[in-house]
Amino acid sequence: MVMMKGTWVFASALITSLFLTACxxxxxxxxxxxxxxxxxxxxxxxxxxxxxxxxxxxxxPLVLIHGTASSLHTWDTWVQGLKSNYRxxxxxxxxxxxxxxxxxxxxxxxxxxxxxxxxxxxxxxxKVHLAGSSLGGRIAWQLALDYPEKVESMTLLNALxxxxxxxxxxxEMAQWPFMDKIMASFSPRFMYASGLKDVYYDEALVNERLxxxxxxxxxxxxxxxxxxxxxxxxxxxxxxLITEIRVPxxxxxxEEDQYFPAENAHRFGSDIANSRVHVYPDVGHLPMEEVPxxxxxxxxxxxxxxxxx
Numbered sequence: 001m002v003m004m005k006g007t008w009v010f011a012s013a014l015i016t017s018l019f020l021t022a023c024x025x026x027x028x029x030x031x032x033x034x035x036x037x038x039x040x041x042x043x044x045x046x047x048x049x050x051x052x053x054x055x056x057x058x059x060x061p062l063v064l065i066h067g068t069a070s071s072l073h074t075w076d077t078w079v080q081g082l083k084s085n086y087r088x089x090x091x092x093x094x095x096x097x098x099x100x101x102x103x104x105x106x107x108x109x110x111x112x113x114x115x116x117x118x119x120x121x122x123x124x125x126x127k128v129h130l131a132g133s134s135l136g137g138r139i140a141w142q143l144a145l146d147y148p149e150k151v152e153s154m155t156l157l158n159a160l161x162x163x164x165x166x167x168x169x170x171x172e173m174a175q176w177p178f179m180d181k182i183m184a185s186f187s188p189r190f191m192y193a194s195g196l197k198d199v200y201y202d203e204a205l206v207n208e209r210l211x212x213x214x215x216x217x218x219x220x221x222x223x224x225x226x227x228x229x230x231x232x233x234x235x236x237x238x239x240x241l242i243t244e245i246r247v248p249x250x251x252x253x254x255e256e257d258q259y260f261p262a263e264n265a266h267r268f269g270s271d272i273a274n275s276r277v278h279v280y281p282d283v284g285h286l287p288m289e290e291v292p293x294x295x296x297x298x299x300x301x302x303x304x305x306x307x308x309x
Contacts, residue, residue: 027216027219027220029221032098032216032217032219032220033098035216036071036073036097036098036213036216036217037052037098038054040054040056041053041054041098042054042055044119044122046118046119046122047103048104049099049100049102049103050099051091051092051115052097052098052099053089053090053091053092053119054072054089054090054091055087055088055123056079056083056087056088056089057082057083057084057085057086057087057088058086058087059085059087060086060087060129060152060303061086061087061125061127061128061129062082062086062087062088062089062130062131062303063090063116063120063125063128063129063130064078064079064088064089064090064131065090065091065093065116065130065131065132065133065136065137065139066092066093066096066133066134066136067132067133067134067135067136067137068096068135068230069214069227070096070097070133070134071092071096071098071217072090072092072097074286074288074289075090075288077288077289077292077296078292078296078299081292081293081296081300082296089120089123089128091116091119093135093136093139094106094107094111094112094115094226095107095222095223095226095227095229096217096226096230097220097223098217098220100220100221100222100223100226101222102226105226105229107226107229107230108234109138109139109142109234109235109238110142112139112142113142113143113146113147116139116143117147117150120150126150127151127152128150128151128152129151129152129153129154129155129303129306130143130144130151130154130155131154131155131156131299132156132157132159133157133158133159133286133288134157134159134160134260134285135160135235136159137156137157137159137160137161138159138160138161138235140154140156140159141156141242141245142238142241144245144247144249145245148247151247152247152248152306153249153250153302153303153306154247154248154249155249155250155251155252155303156249156250156251157252157286157287157295158253158254158257158260158265158285158286158287159251159260159264159268160235160260161239161267161268162239162264162267163239164259164260166259187215187218187219187224189211189215192211192214192215192218193206193211196210196211196214198258198259199285200284200286200289201254201256201282201283201284201290202284205290242268243272245271245273246273247274248275248302248305249268249275249276250275250276250278250298250302251265251268251272251275251276251277251278252278252287252288252298252299253265253277253278253279253287254279254280254285254286254287254290255279255280255281255282255283256281256282256283256284257284257285258284258285259285262279265277265279266279276302280294280295
């Protein structure tokens, strides 16, 4: 794993901050659920986990899967443009958002695929258009491999798939011995403010409300302890499987992603036979947030072409 410039300086600052935050009160679960749920929210028990999700609109079903340390809120703008014509389903993955940790610390990709297929079965959904961002993309393409009969089309946004030369700093630190134990107990707010500026190319998007959301949801009971286990899972070891994907695939990518290089978009495009690639200049890791109108237009055109017959 490649060490990033300034890693040890950042780590020292983090440890100092931990002493300052050690006595901080945890954030109340009911307060978090009131703030970050909506009238469209539901909670479903699946294999002992209480999964937070939203199911909005009527039409062909779409399933949107978020990435590491994120939540279903990352799709808010897309959902506003989709729910008048589609049934839009999204959930907080175990270890994130209002779902909280998996009861048995199961965080491998096959565990996410198992939960997602059970979730869709409970909703009575047989076939979907899948879209996944980052880690969510990794889950999406594994589901498309394992259950191609359930996937009408797939869209990957800056998706995990190929071996990583570098990881975002919090993920890298959570893989270090000793530091993973610290990060399982503390989450200084400055770490989110700094990390998000690496994720978004346009730093103006990193406002107080965004930082609050990431910071506060990380302190939903159990999420902090789940984070190191999440990122220590086997996430980037199965790139050889990508060539076996047969479902129609759209690849959307921010060219300025610091950790998931744009060359990976073209690798996906080359490895997946039935695929199309759009790379956006001056966009970072989250095209659906940074260029929502353009990325959504590409997505709608693609799923319209691959509509359920």
